[in-house]
Amino acid sequence: MATTPNSTSPLSQFSFQFYNRPGISWSTRQKTEFIDELRACASRCLDPIPDYQCLSYSPSSLDDKLIAVARLGSSTGPIAAFFSSVILTVPSLETPTTTIPVLHTGLTIAVPEVRSLGLSVILGAHVLLHMLEMQPLGYWFTGLAEVSSNLVNLARYGHNVFPSPNISPSPSDMHLHIARAIASSTQTRAKFSISPEAVFDEASFVFRGANPPGSCFRKNSDDEQWHHRDKRFTSFYRKPLGVNEGNAVLVVGYILPSSILDPIRKESRLHGVTTGTKAKL
Template sequence: MLPYKCDVFDLPGLSWTPSEVRDMVIELRSLASTCFPSLPDYQCLSLSNLRCLDDKVLVVARCWDTNEIVAFTSAVYYEVPDVGTVLHTGLTCVHPSVRRSGFTSFLFSHLIPHVLKSYPSGIWMSNLSEIPCTLVGILSITSHVFPSLLEPFPSPTHVLIAKTLTSSYRHHINAPPEATLDASTFVFKDSRPPGSPFRTNPFDPDLQHRKKVENEYYRSMLKKEGGDDVLQVAFLDPLKVAKSIQARRTTVTHSIPEDTFMSAKL
């Protein structure tokens, strides 16, 4: 028997009681407190908004024996005019004791196929990160990714999704008022100000992807001192995703290197 189990909750806030929502948020905050020095009241970590799980797809990994949460990812749906429903990758946390054990890939291997059950023809998605490994990981499983080496210019759909997310849904990404989107590069500047618990060093050797060309492409877009994010807009194509997930999905053990995804921002 595997030492971990994984549950997927689709828009749980629409069916759970306020008490059930609060209990889950408290559990998620307990794990998140091991990953970040402080916790903002937002996304699936919000104690002030009992509707915080209404628009989320929550994937939770627990120990079989203790039922303790060891990792989770919380993606969010939002609406874009003339495009429809878009998925944002959201917030991912992995307990420090089991990092570099393949957990993020494990979570995403449950999240993405689940989402595609509801959107069998595919769905547009967004991802915001300053971690090269994350950015290359998203590139590896999606299509029509901007920015990327294969998409030098954004399409009208890319632009519409990016502008809608960064203007109308800033609460989903915890973006401060001073953060601005460069519409030509999709670099979201000053999105992680000094003191932000989510700020990282994009040049940290542990946060790089083994695909060197793609890794350098994204890293070159980021400041060495951190603080900016790359906003990727991409299409989840079921055929490409199926091939990618099948190649990556494996039993989670403490010896499996986690080099496909790292914790994406928000």
């Protein structure tokens, strides 16, 4: 099922869809066709296209993904942008024999001609809202980026996000627990596309050398196209990123119902974000 924003909005040219771990129930052909579509979109932004996340043809690559897409025109139109997240399981801090779900916000792609429309925020809201259906009291999330605008969006919509200019300069025990679980796991590093040689700085939550030379994710943090309009937040994240050093900042935070429901009510661009986008697949 798909939804389309109000016809007076520039976003009315898009049809939005949501997919909840489609790899579990789809046939091999369905998975391959969908990955082909995602890769066609990603090819406009990434060179080379990585064998990573929802872009991988691995048989299980879509099994743990929550994916929101924006298609041009109808629900069968080409994908112009997508937001693909990963559901991780992390040992509980209080009871290590049990696990808690952590949503990694993952991979966001928008083709250049639609990048200024804020589709990444809209698609991200779709994903955060649907995860809230599964975890109605709230849930922990992570994000990793060498792009300050992505980090700013996560800090603005999340609760108790570290690092952020709005909270303590030191991580809490839970922030550190989740970060260590990611940094110490070869498998999770691969899911995050973190170089095996990258060094994690627990004080700043920076993976130094996360994106080595030649990586399609390596960005120049001084380039203003990657900056957010919030200059204070942008300045905060640009400092640990360095200049073309391949560093990536890990943010860890919590999503409360109000974290996403309040913006959906208050921000006009998010008014079309509802559970009606869920694809019953």
